[in-house]
Amino acid sequence: MKKIFVLDTNVLLHDPQAIFAFDDNEVIIPAVVLEEIDSKKRLADELGRNARSVSRLLDGMREEGHLHEGIVLKNGGLLKVELNHRSFVRVQEMFGEMSNDNRILAVALNYHLEELEKGTNAHTVLVSKDVLVRIKADVLGLEAQDYLSDRTVSATDLYAGYSTLHVHPSVIDEFYTYRFLSVKSLQLSSRLYPNEFIILRDEMGTSKSALLKVSQDGVRLEPLYLSNDAIWGITARNAQQRMALELLLNDDVPLVTLTGKAGTGKTLLALAAGLLKVEDDHKYKKLLIARPVVPMGKDIGYLPGEKEEKLRPWMQPIYDNLEYLFDTKKSGDIDKILMGLGSIQVEALTYIRGRSIPGQFIIIDEAQNLTKHEVKTIVSRVGEGSKIVLMGDPEQIDHPYLDSISNGLTHIVERFKAEGISGHMTLEKGERSKLAQLAADLL
Template sequence: MKKIFVLDTNVLLQDPNAMFSFEDNEVIIPAVVLEEIDSKKRNADEIGRNARMVSRLLDAMRTRGRLHDGITLDSGGSLKVELNHKSFNKMQEVFAEVTNDNRIIAVALNYRTEEQTKSEPRPVILVSKDTLVRIKADVLGLTAQDYLSDRVVSDHEMYAGCTTLHVHPSVIDEFYSFRFLSVPTLNLGYRLNPHEFVILRDELGTSKSALLKTSSDGKKLEPLFLSNEPVWGIAARNAQQRMALELLLNDDISFVTLSGKAGTGKTLLTLAAGLLKVEDERKYKKLTIARPVVPMGKDIGYLPGEKDEKLRPWMQPIYDNLEFLFDTKKAGDIEKILAGLGSIQVEALTYIRGRSIPGQFIIIDEAQNLSKHEVKTIVSRVGEGSKIVLLGDPGQIDHPYLDAASNGLTYAVERFKQEEISGHVTLEKGERSHLAQLAADLL
């Protein structure tokens, strides 16, 4: 049976093509949604871009007929801008305030009431990324659901970059004897991704184990090529941190993604690796560090001072790590060091977009607050001879329309995991302090 889907504004602002994602069903866009989209179209950020795209798509649809009468889509479904189901009478008994959210819910409620009078009523479903809108709809007896088509992967299937295999101890002995293992001989039943890490454990329960890395062609398991020596005074404290350094210091891997909770060492390890590659080995001519000014793209002109002074509050976590690495003693020392070196640049993503960046070690912090389009825009700026590292915690997202399964960092991890030039690892153990680890786990 065909269904009626009523779309909330946030669905279209997250994915302008959402109106085409409901197969042969009827898609309803309430008139108030157009008003909200119109109010966002002048924004300079991703939301404004999506609002303008929605406007262009709807304008193109007008060639097929009058939108308020409904038009047929290529999928066999239909699209309609709703003007006639605006009555607020049924809403007033529970939610009396005439807000935009309540007006959208009212449209869905009126559609359901109308369908119930028919001999074969169609299900009416309100689609919203706003949790409270879905809760309100549920209170009123409406079916409501999140928009899932933009999700890259379900939460429990996110690629971790590391897998644990329980094998016979003879397999571990074979690895230590020959310094490699053939993946096909393990009979896993699935393929390993390039540069995916593997922990071998004895299936008989002894402490015998080994840490390996999948080759770039995915056919062999090899030892890690790095020893556990400190990098700019920073040594790996656990297996995942050692994996991260393996990816960060491998010049053949030009795209690295690191995810993990606060305090797992993502930023500190990456900065240490970047400083080694730029200052000591001279592999890259510059270390560029950027993070979103949340929300992404907002003008920072309201803060006092020149550009660097305005950026400092947003970039302070980066400076904190740099002060630790350079072991500065006084306030202001890090600025003098950076000015003297000239090869380290701290930027907001507002300024990094649109550039072409060759020969640089690029770090993008807080990448979980980027949309899929923003990640594509940034990574596609990377020039010849550059390496880019995306860092973030998908569990801490400030963007109003993103979640752990639909943000740009998760998107990049899933799309690049089978590529030979990329590597990923999820850091799990907090090393900032025992208190920080408890906070990440319990709060």
């Protein structure tokens, strides 16, 4: 059964290729969407880049015919730019204001009413990443959906980085005897991924257990090589933190991703591992720590001072963790220490684009606020002999067009989970304080 999909502006700004994601159905772009895209194309950020991509894409399609009459797409669908706002009176009666969102709703409602008059079976669906627009559509009796085609995996199937298996106690005894297990010998129904951690528990209910890791080739289960000794004064407080440190300190795993709620220790563990590898082991030449600047108010350019002064408020969480690791007593001591070392650089993510970064331990904090394209841009900057750690909480998104599934951090976790050069860990237990854990769970 054919469907008519009316696209909101945020769908195209999120994914310029969205017009090809609806198979052989009809795709409608309201004219007001073109106006909104035009207003964004001069921006220097990801939204501007996507707006320009959409503009070029539509301009190229004009060679196939008139957009307002409809152009047949390669997948058999039909693309059309719609100018008709005949149903705007009804929308205005419901919501009053003549806003762009309401004009888009009017186009969708007009198509819906026309199909009802024709008596056809075609369904009109408004596609928007704006929750309030979808709610308004429900009020008007329109079917509305989020844009889901870009999602790598469903929310319930996110890769955690570890699994718990209940086995016969003889299997655990075999592991402690031979110090390895064959993945094939377990005869599992689900796949185990390289560098995935496995917790073996006795299916008989005893306390017998073992903690293992899948080898990089995915064929063996091996013991963890890292002891639970302190690293720059930091020790793992739970099983997930120990697994995370195993990945962070493994030089054969150049890509590590960490996810978890606030207070689970992501930043502190990554910084401790980075300091050990750079300052003590001299495995890497420099420790580079970066965060995306996603303002909740005005942008960074409105702050006074030089670049370092502008960056300080955004980078303060990093400095807080460094002060803890260096055990500084006075305000300003950490700046003197970092200046003296010269091998630790705290930077805004904006300033590492376009660079080639060899021989460095790179930490990207708050990576959940990055798009897929931005994550690709960053990871593709990693040079020979470098290690990169991306971490964040997918449930705390500040970007207007991202969610817990469509962000760059979740995307790279899912795309790289089967690769031997990467490892992932989901930290679940908060270790900051009982209050912080309750706040993360309840709020």
